[in-house]
Amino acid sequence: MEKNLILAFDPGRDKTGFALVNFNGVLIFSGMFPSQEREKFFDMLLNKKSIEEFIIEGEYKEHENFFSRIKFIAAGNGTHSKEFYESIKNKFPPELEIKIVDEKNTTLEARKLYWKIHKPGFFMKILPEGLRVPKRVLDDLAAWAIALRWVNKNK
Numbered sequence: 001m002e003k004n005l006i007l008a009f010d011p012g013r014d015k016t017g018f019a020l021v022n023f024n025g026v027l028i029f030s031g032m033f034p035s036q037e038r039e040k041f042f043d044m045l046l047n048k049k050s051i052e053e054f055i056i057e058g059e060y061k062e063h064e065n066f067f068s069r070i071k072f073i074a075a076g077n078g079t080h081s082k083e084f085y086e087s088i089k090n091k092f093p094p095e096l097e098i099k100i101v102d103e104k105n106t107t108l109e110a111r112k113l114y115w116k117i118h119k120p121g122f123f124m125k126i127l128p129e130g131l132r133v134p135k136r137v138l139d140d141l142a143a144w145a146i147a148l149r150w151v152n153k154n155k
Contacts, residue, residue, distance in 0.1 A: 005066060008074040008147035010103060010139050011035065011084035017139030020058075020066060021147040027117075028066070029058030030140035035080065042091045056140050057117060070096065074150040076103030076142070101146045109148075110141035117141075 005028070010017040012035055019030040031054040033041045044051050050062050073088055075081060077100050088098055114134045124132050 003069060004071045005069045006072045006074055006147050006150060007070045008076075008101075008143040008150070009084065009088075010076045010106065010142040010146055011038075011078070011080050012139060013079055015137070015139055016041075016084070017141070017143040018054075019140055019144035019147050020070075021144060021151070023151065025148045025151040027058050027113075027144050029055050029060045030144055031055040031057070032137070032139050038084070038087055039091070042087070046091070056136075072096070072150065073098045074101045074146050075099070076101060076106065076146045078103045099150055101149050103142065103146055106142040106145040106149075107138065109145035110138035113141045113144055114138055 004023050006021045006023065008019045008021060014035055015032050016035045016038060017030065017032050020028040022028060031051070033054045041051065041054065045067055048065065048067060052060050052062060073092065073096060075085060075088065075098065081100065085098065085100065092098070111132070111134060115129070115132060120132060
């Protein structure tokens with residue numbers, strides 16, 4: 001079990017992706033929540049309530065207290081980032097360091113991460129990578145890409 005974790009966010013107008021990642025960049029779990037419900041989501045995290053309903057990838061273990069192991073929050077600097085930053089700054093404990101990360105092209109990186117997790121079938125493999133379309137939106141994996149940028153910058 002990893003001791004220190006990074007919680008990354010890809011804030012958007014309609015939905016916000018999140019990813020919990022270890023300091024080696026390994027995804028523990030990721031998901032999405034409606035952006036207008038961010039206060040509810042933050043309260044669930046802070047009060048150690050289950051966020052399983054928002055999880056899309058990875059393994060969420062409700063009994064593990066992952067929140068106490070989060071050392072950094074990495075948030076993308078795109079759409080609605082200033083408003084989002086103010087929300088997390090006011091909501092989370094001050095000792096939890098918040099890093100703003102350039103999120104340019106993280107959607108393209110998210111596609112690569114998607115195909116890394118979900119190996120393409122035969123017909124998808126013959127298509128060039130740029131033409132493969134994932135079966136879902138990838139805001140959570142864009143949050144993972146944001147976390148990976150922070151990890152790679154701070155190695």
